[in-house]
Amino acid sequence: MAENLYGLLAEFDGPDELLKAAKDSYAEGYRKMDAYSPMPIHDLSESMGYDKHRVPIIVLICALLGACSGFGLQYWVSVIDYPLNVGGRPLLSWPSFIPVTFELGVLFSAFGALIGMLILNGLPRPYHPVFNVPNFERASGDGFFLCIEAEDPKFDSTETRAFLEGLKAKKVDDVEP
Amino acid sequence: MGSPAPIKDPTMPAPVLGPGQTYTTVTQKLSAIITSRTPLGWIAALLIAGGILQLLMLSATWLLIKGTGIWGLNIPVGWGWAIINFVWWIGIGHAGTLISAILLLMRQQWRNSINRFAEAMTIFAVMCAGMFPLLHTGRPWVAAYWLLPYPNTMSVWPQFRSPLIWDVFAVGTYFTVSLIFWYLGLIPDFATLRDKAKHKISQIIYGVLSMGWRGSAKHWFNYEMAALLLAGVSTPLVLSVHSIVSLDFSVGLIPGWHATIFPPYFVAGAVYAGFAMVLTLGLPIRYFYGLHDYITDRHLNNMGKVMLATGLIVAYGYAMEQFFAWYSASPYEGYMMQNRTFGPYSGTYWSLILCNVAIPQLLWIKRVRLSPLWLFIISMFINVGMWLERFIIVVTSLHRDFMPSSWDMYHSTPWDWGLYAGTIGFFLFMMILFIRVMPVINIFEIRQLVANKSEHAEEAAASADD
Numbered sequence: 001m002a003e004n005l006y007g008l009l010a011e012f013d014g015p016d017e018l019l020k021a022a023k024d025s026y027a028e029g030y031r032k033m034d035a036y037s038p039m040p041i042h043d044l045s046e047s048m049g050y051d052k053h054r055v056p057i058i059v060l061i062c063a064l065l066g067a068c069s070g071f072g073l074q075y076w077v078s079v080i081d082y083p084l085n086v087g088g089r090p091l092l093s094w095p096s097f098i099p100v101t102f103e104l105g106v107l108f109s110a111f112g113a114l115i116g117m118l119i120l121n122g123l124p125r126p127y128h129p130v131f132n133v134p135n136f137e138r139a140s141g142d143g144f145f146l147c148i149e150a151e152d153p154k155f156d157s158t159e160t161r162a163f164l165e166g167l168k169a170k171k172v173d174d175v176e177p
Numbered sequence: 178m179g180s181p182a183p184i185k186d187p188t189m190p191a192p193v194l195g196p197g198q199t200y201t202t203v204t205q206k207l208s209a210i211i212t213s214r215t216p217l218g219w220i221a222a223l224l225i226a227g228g229i230l231q232l233l234m235l236s237a238t239w240l241l242i243k244g245t246g247i248w249g250l251n252i253p254v255g256w257g258w259a260i261i262n263f264v265w266w267i268g269i270g271h272a273g274t275l276i277s278a279i280l281l282l283m284r285q286q287w288r289n290s291i292n293r294f295a296e297a298m299t300i301f302a303v304m305c306a307g308m309f310p311l312l313h314t315g316r317p318w319v320a321a322y323w324l325l326p327y328p329n330t331m332s333v334w335p336q337f338r339s340p341l342i343w344d345v346f347a348v349g350t351y352f353t354v355s356l357i358f359w360y361l362g363l364i365p366d367f368a369t370l371r372d373k374a375k376h377k378i379s380q381i382i383y384g385v386l387s388m389g390w391r392g393s394a395k396h397w398f399n400y401e402m403a404a405l406l407l408a409g410v411s412t413p414l415v416l417s418v419h420s421i422v423s424l425d426f427s428v429g430l431i432p433g434w435h436a437t438i439f440p441p442y443f444v445a446g447a448v449y450a451g452f453a454m455v456l457t458l459g460l461p462i463r464y465f466y467g468l469h470d471y472i473t474d475r476h477l478n479n480m481g482k483v484m485l486a487t488g489l490i491v492a493y494g495y496a497m498e499q500f501f502a503w504y505s506a507s508p509y510e511g512y513m514m515q516n517r518t519f520g521p522y523s524g525t526y527w528s529l530i531l532c533n534v535a536i537p538q539l540l541w542i543k544r545v546r547l548s549p550l551w552l553f554i555i556s557m558f559i560n561v562g563m564w565l566e567r568f569i570i571v572v573t574s575l576h577r578d579f580m581p582s583s584w585d586m587y588h589s590t591p592w593d594w595g596l597y598a599g600t601i602g603f604f605l606f607m608m609i610l611f612i613r614v615m616p617v618i619n620i621f622e623i624r625q626l627v628a629n630k631s632e633h634a635e636e637a638a639a640s641a642d643d
Contacts, residue, residue, distance in 0.1 A: 015628055022394070034393045034394060034395060035393070035394040036391055036392045036393055036394070037392050037394065037397070038200060038204070038365075038369070038392055038621060038624055039365075039392075039397075039621045039622070039624040039625045039628065040397035040398075040400070040401050040621075040625065041394070041397070041628075044394040044397070044398075045394040045395050045397065045398035046398075048394065050394070050395045050398060051398075053398075053399075053402050054399075055399055055402040055403050055406060056402065056406060059403075059406045059410075063410070070346075073326060074337045077326060077334040077335075077337065078334075078337055078338075081332075081334065082332070082333065082334040084336070093338055096337065096338040097337060099340075099343040099346065099347065099417070099421055099424075100337060100342070100343060100346045102413075102417060103343075103346040103347050103349075103350040103414075103417070104346065104350070106350055106354060106410045106411075106413070106414045106417075107349075107350040107353060107354065109406070109410050110353065110354040110357045110358070110407055110410060110411075111357065113357075113361075113403040113406045113407045113410075114357045114360070114361055114403065114407075116399075116403065117361070117399045117400055117402075117403035118388065120399045121393075121395065121396045121399055121400070123388045123389055123390065123396075124388035124389050125388070125389040126384070126385075126389045127389070128389060128391055130391060131391070136391075137372035138372075139372075139391060139392045140204075140365070140368040140369040140371070140372045140373075140390075140391075140392055141200065141201065141204040141205075141369060141372065141373070142199070142200035142201040142204055
């Protein structure tokens with residue numbers, strides 16, 4: 001039966017209890033786990049060893065890409081493909097190219113922030129095993145959950161259940177895959 | 178021994194959240210606005226706004242059939258209401274981005290309960306704004322090749338040295354980024370609605386929109402960073418948009434337009450107008466949906482202060498325009514200002530001073546800042562005043578420029594009124610629809626306020642024990 005489980009889902013009273021349980025589980029040696037809460041909780045993902053920010057580098061790359069393509073477009077249009085000689089003024093009048101360069105840098109970085117966040121989080125993902133737990137719909141309202149996944153080498157359905165109950169979980173549920 | 182009555186600490190600001198709120202009550206109250214039965218008042222409001230919206234359909238259709246001759250435009254006043262309304266609407270949008278981005282960076286927690294509908298307001302206001310320059314071309318379908326850089330059969334490209342093209346990019350980026358920011362904030366709330374919705378179809382729609390959000394700690398970790406970075410890029414963006422709009426004027430050589438003060442003066446005016454519109458919409462929503470625990474006296478007080486501060490910057494701008502006209506010693510600048518202050522449009526100018534400078538001084542009084550009725554009245558004056566400001570800038574500078582032989586007066590026509598009123602109808606219609614299908618207050622950020630509050634309560638209890 002244990003092979004058929006995705007993991008065990010424990011519900012806690014509030015954000016502080018959840019944070020403490022996550023820290024204790026990590027200290028106990030569990031690694032394959034995740035916590036679910038209706039709002040961001042400071043330090044929660046860091047306490048489970050997920051603490052490396054990767055969104056900023058995506059946004060930076062997108063910003064530079066956007067700015068370069070903005071300037072490149074204007075350069076190519078105004079200097080190479082459609083040069084207009086207005087009173088002998090220089091074709092590469094770069095100060096007047098700044099606004100569009102800036103705007104495209106911002107535009108690309110905004111897309112980078114949204115799409116980068118979605119990709120890093122594996123979204124959109126309509127199905128996930130934790131949704132099988134009837135109580136889980138409260139994770140978007142007032143429920144605070146910790147899930148230890150069966151993939152974890154230390155996972156054992158009986159022992160892990162006892163461990164979670166020892167952390168003062170309100171309720172521990174099996175998560176069907 | 179009974180616990181002593183709580184003493185109000187005068188150095189502490191009023192709370193941003195009403196008493197007795199928990200995660201459960203917050204979630205239920207705010208999602209019930211959507212999952213409960215449709216109130217009759219909502220249907221009535223939607224019908225009224227929808228009726229005004231028909232004016233937009235009518236005015237735009239007749240415009241496309243007949244051309245811009247149905248408006249009051251003439252030469253020399255070639256810009257008229259279309260550009261006045263464009264600048265007015267785009268300015269209104271600015272408060273939404275200011276609240277969601279700049280106040281996020283400054284860690285102002287009171288923004289949490291007003292940012293969602295202010296962002297919605299931004300998006301609908303920018304939609305209204307965008308219609309005007311397009312319709313002002315008279316034939317929007319041929320405007321594409323000189324507005325957007327795309328390889329066309331004539332092998333011509335837009336002129337990138339013109340502020341009008343900068344405007345296309347600035348407004349286009351502004352709209353897209355506002356939409357992204359808004360949607361990012363909505364994802365966790367869509368998940369709440371997915372779980373709260375009773376009807377199968379609404380469960381599916383909110384489920385698709387929430388993209389399978391499940392509130393995982395790892396998700397929140399990336400999510401918060403994405404929101405912070407979006408705020409970081411939106412802040413210079415919002416300042417750039419109205420600066421670029423002001424360059425449409427100040428890059429020109431027309432007296433009264435060619436001034437270096439325009440970008441900051443326009444940005445302050447935009448925030449001023451935007452906060453007035455936030456109050457104009459927010460006060461009725463707060464009243465009808467009983468959201469006094471979320472939009473508290475603290476919010477009213479703070480918004481009143483922001484309006485007062487930006488209003489003073491705008492008043493400084495008016496004073497500087499007068500000063501420049503005198504100090505430049507240019508006869509054209511001097512005549513323009515004399516004509517603006519005492520000429521045929523002096524009534525409009527002094528109404529503008531009354532609406533934007535004189536009446537908002539009432540906001541110095543705390544009782545006025547805490548009174549919804551007074552705030553609503555003052556915000557209406559500011560909405561009108563900011564429209565008059567753009568009228569004064571566009572019309573008084575153009576109608577008498579350098580050559581007296583080309584002078585003329587400008588008179589609007591019913592079609593100008595129809596299109597303008599129509600966009601107001603469109604704006605209200607979209608806002609009313611929005612209230613019903615999306616959470617008007619950001620639910621997960623209010624839960625954060627609940628969490629912070631219980632932390633502070635524990636700290637207070639701990640210090641009382643010592």
